[in-house]
Amino acid sequence: MTETLETKSLTLNYGDSNIIENLDLSIPMNEITVLIGANGCGKSTLLRSIARLLKPKHGSVLLDGQDIFKLSTKQVAKKLSILPQSPVAPEGLTVLQLVKQGRYPHQSWRKQWTEKDEEIVLNSLKATGVDHLQDKPVDELSGGQRQRAWIAMTLAQDTDIILLDEPTTYLDLTHQIEILDLLFELNQQQKRTIIMVLHDINLACRYADHIITVRDRGVFQQGRPEEIMTKTLVKHVFDLDCKMTNDPIFGTPLCIPFGKGRIIS
Amino acid sequence: MKNLKTIRLLQNKVSFLLDIKASKKLTLISIIALAVFLFSASFGDSFINPIKVLQVLIGNGSDFDQLIIVDFRMPRIFIAAFAGMALAVAGAILQGIIKNPLASPDLIGISAGGGAAVVGFLAMFSDSNHSLTVSIEWLPLAGFIGATIVGLIVYIFAWKDGVTPTRLVLIGIGVSAFMQAITTMLMIIGPIYQASEANKWITGSVKSADWSQVQIVVPLILILLLITFFITRQLNVQELGDDTAASLGQSVQKTRLFLLLLSSSLVASAISFAGAIGFVGLMAPHIARRIVGPSFGVLIPTSAAIGAILVMVADIIGRTAFNPLEVPAGVFTAAIGAPYFIYLLFRNPRK
Secondary structure, three states: OOOEEEEEEEEEOOOOOOEEEEEEEEEEOEEEEEEEEOOOOOOHHHHHHOOOOOOOOOOEEEEOOOOOOOOOOHHHHHHHEEEEEOOOOOOOEEEHHHHOOOOHHHOOEEEOOOOHHHHHHHHHHHHHHHHHOOOOEEHHHOHHHHHHHHHHHHHHHOEEEEEEOOOOOOEEEEEEEHHHHHHHHHHEEEEEEEEOOOHHHHHHHHHHOOOEEEEOEEEEEOHHHHHHHHHHHHHHHHOOEEEEOOOOOOEEEEEEEOOOOOOOO | OOEEEHHHHHHHHEEEEEEEEHHHHHHHHHHHHHHHHHHHHOOOOOOOOOOHHHEEEEEOOOOOHHHHHHHHHHHHHHHHHHHHHHHHHOOOOOOOHHOOOOOOOOOOOHHHHHHHHHHHHHHEOOOOOOOEOOOOOHHHHHHHHHHHHHHHHHHHHOOOOOOHHHHHHHHHHHHHHHHHHHHHHHHOOOOOOHHHHHHHHHHHHOOOOOOOHHHHHHHHHHHHHHHHHHHHHHHHHHOHHHHHHOOOOHHHHHHHHHHHHHHHHHHHHHHHHHHOOOOHHHHHHHHHHHHHHHHHHHHHHHHHHHHHHHHHHHHOOOOHHOOOOOHHHHHHHHHHHHHHHHHHHHHHHOO
């Protein structure tokens, strides 16, 4: 079981400009953490660096106290997986063939389909509800189904921590809810730690146990959505004037932006 | 799980998931390749009945048939088949690295590098009387070295905090154009005989194959193919994209360098004797993908079989269609390949 995931004086850069500066951050385990922030604030960059996809300029990301760049890629891949933004599967690759790749860090040339592999792959297909599509090519699926197939692959990797970079981009609202419900269930039932970047503040408040707001090359504020999400925070993080109220169904914070539009009452 | 069979052997020490449908197709294509291999010995200046060919192969034929088939025809069939396999597999690997069905060894300059080296070799070792100062037997080695070095150059130039597929293609196209420019320049300023010798190589022909060449090329290509077969897992993961591959625990850059070296060596071995037979590395893996799907475990051997068929058939046509004139096999692969390439472009407008 993975105990801790944290960053220590982490500085990230693209070329000469720093995206994140000197960040100390600790991610709560067994919860859903959502990173939010304005476009280009560095939330995706931060997520990628936590997943070992981006080498820090200074500082480090510590997984159970160990610098992830001192661990081998394979060691990290057994504890932590990331689903990149809009991944593309090769033409004609079937759902089963894709999900099977999730077992890569656990396999060797001789052992490509052990009983454990089979069990975990079939469970992942079931958990994401794509088991009936397993012989279909991924590129022939709808957007929502395709994203569920990719999440199934990530699940098959069987890691305690799952990172997702905007898993709902390009999906209509129905499929956004479907994907977030799926991730919520995975967290509830299997206690997986989920860390993701989302654009929609209201959906973030509904699904996240912990929200991290990113601004000015660092974390602006973090905590339970109901404790930290205020109109002042939205103003600071997104430069948006709004009214905060509670979601009539879930009771979670709901942000209604000011601006123009039709007024009918 | 339909059409799939779980295979677990030696108390689960070895386990695979076999795609039965794809495996059946692979078997069928391999049988066709073997049939083409045997029957192509029938074709040439004179047609020899396939039954007589079989008699010769089991050591029962007439001395005359024996001479024609074993000494004249078999070496070129071997070279054609193995060059075809190597080019096809090299193309399949490149398409996996670059994640685009239009990638091929011709495109990223590996073949052109071999061509430039061959012409350079002819220019460097000619004396003032325009005759070679060293044996022409060294020419294939020049082609081999040229192709490998250019593969490496493309990789090094494409490096910028790692090598991305897009950079690999763009640098490859640039290097390829540069190599062709060198080739053309050397051919224009060099003597005539040199241009015709070089041209034969650049087009690709298995006409001058003999058993000593077979002894070098066949084991070399077999070893490279065997290595490729053991790393199909890495190719499958590499094709999912850099981020996904890294997330799955692959050392993406190290794997990519190894795959590129493997692909370059395959091309280099194929073209050293057979010349730069074009379009096989593009067509064969693409046709194979349409037939058995993108999983490399079955895609690699299927590409190899199709590549062998393509070059052997091109050579059969080349030595019979305009008899007594011989046309290099590369002319026919290009004649089918170029329209195929255009068809691919039209079929994939979004790519």
